[in-house]
Amino acid sequence: MDPFRSSEDEMTDSFDYVKFVREHGDKAAIPGGLLTKQGKQDYVGAVPAVTGTLFFKDAHTRAVRDAICECFEEYEAIAKQHLTWLWREEPPEGPDKMAYPKAAPLREMMKRMNENDLVSFYYVSGKQPHDSGAWEFQVVGRRGWQAKLKSAGFSSLRFSVPPLYLHQNPRAFQQMFVNFARRLKAEHGYGGNALVRSVVRDVDNEPVEAYMAEKLNALDVGTPFGVSRAVVGGIKTVSWLTAINNDMVEKVGGLSRIRSELPGGWFAVYDYGNGVVIQAGPQPEIAPVDQNPKPAIYVLPNMLLKDVRVPQIGSLHGPSLDGEPRIRGQAAEDWLRRFDVSEEELLPYKAKLLDEPKLSTETMLPDRL
Numbered sequence: 001m002d003p004f005r006s007s008e009d010e011m012t013d014s015f016d017y018v019k020f021v022r023e024h025g026d027k028a029a030i031p032g033g034l035l036t037k038q039g040k041q042d043y044v045g046a047v048p049a050v051t052g053t054l055f056f057k058d059a060h061t062r063a064v065r066d067a068i069c070e071c072f073e074e075y076e077a078i079a080k081q082h083l084t085w086l087w088r089e090e091p092p093e094g095p096d097k098m099a100y101p102k103a104a105p106l107r108e109m110m111k112r113m114n115e116n117d118l119v120s121f122y123y124v125s126g127k128q129p130h131d132s133g134a135w136e137f138q139v140v141g142r143r144g145w146q147a148k149l150k151s152a153g154f155s156s157l158r159f160s161v162p163p164l165y166l167h168q169n170p171r172a173f174q175q176m177f178v179n180f181a182r183r184l185k186a187e188h189g190y191g192g193n194a195l196v197r198s199v200v201r202d203v204d205n206e207p208v209e210a211y212m213a214e215k216l217n218a219l220d221v222g223t224p225f226g227v228s229r230a231v232v233g234g235i236k237t238v239s240w241l242t243a244i245n246n247d248m249v250e251k252v253g254g255l256s257r258i259r260s261e262l263p264g265g266w267f268a269v270y271d272y273g274n275g276v277v278i279q280a281g282p283q284p285e286i287a288p289v290d291q292n293p294k295p296a297i298y299v300l301p302n303m304l305l306k307d308v309r310v311p312q313i314g315s316l317h318g319p320s321l322d323g324e325p326r327i328r329g330q331a332a333e334d335w336l337r338r339f340d341v342s343e344e345e346l347l348p349y350k351a352k353l354l355d356e357p358k359l360s361t362e363t364m365l366p367d368r369l
Contacts, residue, residue, distance in 0.1 A: 028162075029132075032198060035207035037322040044131040045205040046195040049160040050284055052177045053224045054189035054243065055231055059141020059155035060115040067183040068119070068139050068157065069107040074176060075137050075159050082125045082135040087199050089120035089140075097129055115144030119155070122199045132198045132205075134162035140225040153229030154187060160196050166283065170363045174241060174270075174279060178365065181243050181272040188231070188248065188275070188308075192239035192284040194220035206317040210325035217287035217338050218298060221327055222316035234310035238302045238339065240284035245275035248308040255369065261304045265358045266297055268368040281356065282363035294339055296353040302339035303346060309336070 032045030058064045076083070083100045090096075092113055103109075106121065113119070119141030125133030141155035157180065166173055177191050195212060197205040202223065213221050218239065227236055235244060249255060258269060258278070268279040281297045313336045317326035327335055341349060 028134075030195070030205075030208055032130075032132075032201055033204045035211060035324050036204055037324070038204075041204075043128055043198065043201070044126055044133070045201065046197045046208055047132050047134045048163060049134040049136070049194055049196045050163055050166050050173060050192065050240075051158055051160040051194040051196065051220060052173065052180070052189065052191035052241065053156065053158045053220070054177075054181055054184055054186040055154035055156050055224070055228060056184040056186045057154060058147060059119045059139075060144035060147050064141075064155075064184065065110045065113075065119065066107075067185075068141070069110055070183055071157065071159075071180045072106050072121075072123070072137055072139075074179060076123075078165075078172070079123075079125070079135045079137070079161075082133070083123050083137075084126060084133070085124050085129045087122040087124065087129070090118045091120075092117045118143055124199055126198070130198055130200050132196050134160060134196060136160045136196050136199075138199070138224070140228075151229070153232055156224035156228050157184065158224045160194070163193075170282070171365060174277075174365055177241050177243075178270045178272050178277050181275070181277060185274040186243055186272065187245050188235045189241075189243040190220070190235070190237050190239040191241035192220060193218055193286050197223075203318050206326055207324040210317060210327050210331075213327060213335065214325070215289055217289055217293045218285045218295075221335055227313065227316070230312070230314050231310050234308050235305060236310060236313065237336070238278075238280070238298055238305055240280055242278045242280070242301060242305065243272065243275060244278075244305065244308060248305070249276055251308050252304055258304065259369075262301060263353070264368075266353055266356065267301070268359055268364040270365055270367065271369055276369065279359070279364060282359055283357075294341065294349075295356060296349040297356050299339050299341055299349045300346075300353065303341065306340070312336075 028048050029044045030046040031040040032043040033041035086098050086100050086103045088096050121139050123137040125135035137159045139157040142152050146152040195209050213219050270277045280301055285295050287293055287295050313332050315328040316332045317328055320326045
């Protein structure tokens with residue numbers, strides 16, 4: 001039985017995310033509005049997915065917009081049959097919502113935009129326009145005038161696939177993530193387990209994400225563009241895939257220290273030009289708090305990269321309206337530090353790593369450093 005199908009009262013402490021995803025595959029769906037005052041609504045509010053998020057600069061330039069198009073074309077090659085709708089915020093022409101088969105190619109739409117037009121494209125896979133779906137490609141870029149402001153923040157791109165796709169194609173996601181990072185000259189980013197929430201009813205589905213994040217430490221939280229200002233000062237999190245730029249590589253001691261602290265049996269490092277991507281283990285962990293809240297495979301890179309982490313994240317969700325769970329204030333700062341351990345605990349965690357899943361040629365890219 002789908003534990004989210006009947007009511008919020010059925011969301012219990014015994015919920016097993018991994019079992020849920022394995023049993024329901026691509027059909028896993030969380031009803032909209034769960035845990036809000038109005039209660040469960042008749043649409044798909046969120047779905048489990050594996051997401052990749054990258055932060056980058058200069059989305060107002062032709063070169064970066066071309067790079068975004070190349071990223072989408074690579075994603076579209078595997079996702080085209082699943083995509084259903086395109087949402088745009090403040091489009092310079094045309095509607096803000098259209099059926100995907102009727103939408104012009106992204107490259108054509110980009111060519112008709114000037115540098116101060118908002119880059120805002122959300123390709124989704126829900127049956128209804130407001131449904132969430134596990135296949136999603138979203139990019140939001142700063143306008144030209146914003147890019148000239150030091151306080152403007154980064155642009156962001158996020159793409160997602162169903163967990164089942166990852167199991168069936170154990171190297172495809174990593175390859176896309178590295179390719180996208182290279183094209184965008186990404187500043188940093190991360191990839192792993194997340195909930196993809198309804199694009200246009202996002203706020204109503206934050207409470208269920210907050211609830212799930214209390215149970216699952218490795219679940220991503222918040223929206224990429226929502227933290228795009230905060231993460232100018234450093235990375236948001238480590239995850240299954242973690243991208244850091246070359247300045248960050250040097251700040252943590254260089255590639256040699258990364259290799260020394262993160263053994264090659266469990267970790268792979270890939271060059272993307274402007275930095276490196278670190279893969280932690282063969283597949284994303286979920287870190288259930290009642291079983292393994294701090295897997296060594298995430299604790300070790302988290303501690304290594306602590307000096308390049310943003311010192312504060314602010315709020316990851318909007319304000320609570322009726323006392324429903326949201327991740328804000330201290331809860332957001334606690335989430336930021338969820339994989340922290342003391343220096344004295346590091347050695348035991350290095351020993352613990354020996355019992356965690358190792359990489360294989362089938363689960364990592366061939367061109368590791």
